[in-house]
Amino acid sequence: MTLRLFRVDDRLVHGQVVIGWGRPLATRFIVLVDNGVCESDWEQDLYRMAVPNDVQLIFANVAEAAAHMVEWVADPRPGMLLTADLATMAALHDAVPALIRRINLGGLHHRPGRVERLRYIYLGEAEEALLRRLRRDGAEISAQDLPTTPAVDLEALLR
Amino acid sequence: MMMSPLAFVLTLFWGTVVGLDLVSVPQGLLSRPLVAATVAGLILGNVTGGLVAGLVLELYALDVLPIGAARYPDFSVAAVAGGVAAALVPAEVAAGAAGLVGLPMAAVGGWTLQKLRRRNAVSVQRRLERVAHGDARAIWELQRNGLLRDALRSFALALVGVGIALLVALVPWELFSHARILSRAVLAGGLAAALAGAIRNAGQGGRRHWLAVGLATGIVVVVLLR
Amino acid sequence: MKPRTEALLRLLAVQASYTYERMAGIGVGHAAAPLLRDVFATRSVRERREAVARSADFFNSHPYLAGVAVGAEVKAEQDGVPGPVISRLRTALSGPLGALGDQLIWAGWVPALIGIGLIAAPWAGLWAIVGIVLVHNVLRLWLTAWGLDLGLREGLRVGGALQRSWLPRGAVEAQRVAAFAVGAALPVVAWQVLQHASRGEVGATVGVALVGVVLSVVPRTRVRVSGLRFGLLLVGVALLALGGLR
Numbered sequence: 001m002t003l004r005l006f007r008v009d010d011r012l013v014h015g016q017v018v019i020g021w022g023r024p025l026a027t028r029f030i031v032l033v034d035n036g037v038c039e040s041d042w043e044q045d046l047y048r049m050a051v052p053n054d055v056q057l058i059f060a061n062v063a064e065a066a067a068h069m070v071e072w073v074a075d076p077r078p079g080m081l082l083t084a085d086l087a088t089m090a091a092l093h094d095a096v097p098a099l100i101r102r103i104n105l106g107g108l109h110h111r112p113g114r115v116e117r118l119r120y121i122y123l124g125e126a127e128e129a130l131l132r133r134l135r136r137d138g139a140e141i142s143a144q145d146l147p148t149t150p151a152v153d154l155e156a157l158l159r
Numbered sequence: 160m161m162m163s164p165l166a167f168v169l170t171l172f173w174g175t176v177v178g179l180d181l182v183s184v185p186q187g188l189l190s191r192p193l194v195a196a197t198v199a200g201l202i203l204g205n206v207t208g209g210l211v212a213g214l215v216l217e218l219y220a221l222d223v224l225p226i227g228a229a230r231y232p233d234f235s236v237a238a239v240a241g242g243v244a245a246a247l248v249p250a251e252v253a254a255g256a257a258g259l260v261g262l263p264m265a266a267v268g269g270w271t272l273q274k275l276r277r278r279n280a281v282s283v284q285r286r287l288e289r290v291a292h293g294d295a296r297a298i299w300e301l302q303r304n305g306l307l308r309d310a311l312r313s314f315a316l317a318l319v320g321v322g323i324a325l326l327v328a329l330v331p332w333e334l335f336s337h338a339r340i341l342s343r344a345v346l347a348g349g350l351a352a353a354l355a356g357a358i359r360n361a362g363q364g365g366r367r368h369w370l371a372v373g374l375a376t377g378i379v380v381v382v383l384l385r
Numbered sequence: 386m387k388p389r390t391e392a393l394l395r396l397l398a399v400q401a402s403y404t405y406e407r408m409a410g411i412g413v414g415h416a417a418a419p420l421l422r423d424v425f426a427t428r429s430v431r432e433r434r435e436a437v438a439r440s441a442d443f444f445n446s447h448p449y450l451a452g453v454a455v456g457a458e459v460k461a462e463q464d465g466v467p468g469p470v471i472s473r474l475r476t477a478l479s480g481p482l483g484a485l486g487d488q489l490i491w492a493g494w495v496p497a498l499i500g501i502g503l504i505a506a507p508w509a510g511l512w513a514i515v516g517i518v519l520v521h522n523v524l525r526l527w528l529t530a531w532g533l534d535l536g537l538r539e540g541l542r543v544g545g546a547l548q549r550s551w552l553p554r555g556a557v558e559a560q561r562v563a564a565f566a567v568g569a570a571l572p573v574v575a576w577q578v579l580q581h582a583s584r585g586e587v588g589a590t591v592g593v594a595l596v597g598v599v600l601s602v603v604p605r606t607r608v609r610v611s612g613l614r615f616g617l618l619l620v621g622v623a624l625l626a627l628g629g630l631r
Binding site for chain 3: 182183184185186187188189191193194197198201206210211213214215217218219220221222223224225226232251254255258259262263265266276277279280282283290291292293294295298299301302304305306309335336337338339340341342343344345346347348349350351352353354355356357358359360361365366367369370371372373374375376377378380381384385
């Protein structure tokens with residue numbers, strides 16, 4: 001499988017993704033799955049600007065991502081897939097559960113109704129329930145902002 | 160060599176300045192060990208000692224990329240303390256003393272940064288309603304208090320760090336048979352940190368090629384200078 | 386003081402009240418306040434307060450490029466863009482400005498200048514230090530002002546303007562220079578510190594360093610072995626090996 005990272009991060013493309021993970025994983029393409037960004041040219045301009053020239057950035061909504069997932073997984077180039085929220089990742093996992101085995105929680109920041117679990121992970125009750133459901137459905141979930149920091153598995157995260 | 164009261168006060172002031180420079184204001188490179196430690200050496204009248212501390216501690220700082228609110232050690236005040244230690248001990252132990260003081264202080268400094276951010280959050284929480292209503296005065300108060308808190312953090316770190324450096328300077332290093340092994344160890348760790356960081360940051364593209372060319376150039380320069 | 390100048394000075398302290406909840410949001414709000422005061426001088430207090438509150442919400446980017454977001458947000462407010470769109474602009478700017486700034490500055494010009502400083506310092510001493518600090522601060526001030534002006538000029542179109550600018554290309558070049566300068570600096574620093582060492586000591590130092598490099602890079606061990614941890618371990622071992630008093 002050459003999609004090496006399935007990451008939930010509300011900042012989508014940023015330094016931790018491009019440098020922190022992108023360099024050690026030798027990433028050559030990034031799939032950004034977000035229904036809103038998919039319909040907004042100026043937002044796509046912004047994210048494109050943040051990605052190095054030698055990395056392809058693909059924008060997709062959930063339906064398009066589900067349809068192309070087999071193709072991306074078979075792509076010989078190392079890649080990663082990003083969503084800004086858990087609901088998008090869950091919808092994608094529901095569509096192609098066999099292709100998304102591990103989910104990385106990289107950044108879900110403070111919003112009203114969310115409680116701090118780690119300094120970079122804040123979760124509301126509905127999001128915790130969604131994570132538990134994803135785990136029941138077979139996804140391995142852990143939080144890890146950078147490859148040089150220890151991963152925290154879901155059980156420890158929700159404890 | 161010991162420290163005059165004026166030098167003591169100046170190093171505390173310099174420690175506070177570089178601690179603020181790291182994150183709060185103005186992020187003007189003063190907090191880099193090469194700068195912070197060398198100036199500390201200058202204050203003590205031993206630029207060479209401070210420079211040696213700056214060189215080795217900078218190697219460790221090159222491993223640190225402060226990206227996306229990740230946790231990282233704070234080498235700023237640590238380098239001032241390391242520079243003071245290096246300036247006060249015999250030359251062959253300077254790098255070792257800098258590491259002995261600077262490395263633990265960097266870890267402690269990183270921990271205090273986490274605490275500072277938590278304390279800032281409490282401060283925001285107290286003014287949440289005013290901020291949510293667009294009260295510019297509340298926002299100004301938060302900035303002012305954040306700066307004062309960081310200045311206090313940096314001053315306290317400088318006080319502890321310089322205090323430890325003075326204790327390290329009291330050790331009769333010249334009496335130990337293998338004292339310089341400490342300097343070798345600190346340098347080896349620094350070289351490992353800087354090279355590993357450079358390899359990670361270079362990734363697998365052309366940057367790795369430029370890193371290799373740089374290393375080769377550095378080796379040639381050293382061979383020619385020997 | 387002119388609002389732009391005041392905003393520029395405030396941008397130098399954009400992370401002064403950094404938190405994990407809002408990150409640099411309060412600092413961005415603080416920097417935007419003088420410009421918003423100017424923009425909303427003839428509009429209602431309620432509108433101005435709503436804009437100020439929006440400007441202090443969660444924001445995280447590279448601090449040197451935060452001015453781009455401040456400028457774009459103020460221009461969007463000036464153009465009467467609806468609040469939810471401005472909030473979306475902030476969110477969308479956050480990650481890309483962070484990524485670009487991290488590449489250009491933290492992984493680019495800062496290590497490049499430090500590498501040059503490490504190479505030059507043994508010969509030029511303090512002048513090398515003064516030189517890199519001066520160059521850095523001139524670049525830092527210029528970039529902050531450039532970003533603020535770009536944002537103020539382009540507003541919602543700032544993404545396209547950034548993409549067409551020198552910035553993405555500059556980030557690539559700065560990282561190449563950084564890789565070269567850091568690579569060249571390592572042997573020079575080692576030589577400087579090991580000047581009076583025996584061949585055995587040089588070999589042992591380089592050998593131990595290479596072990597550290599492998600441990601810090603290999604995926605299995607890199608989570609546990611950071612440069613700082615490896616250094617602390619070596620200091621501990623060295624203290625045990627100092628030997629007896631002469």
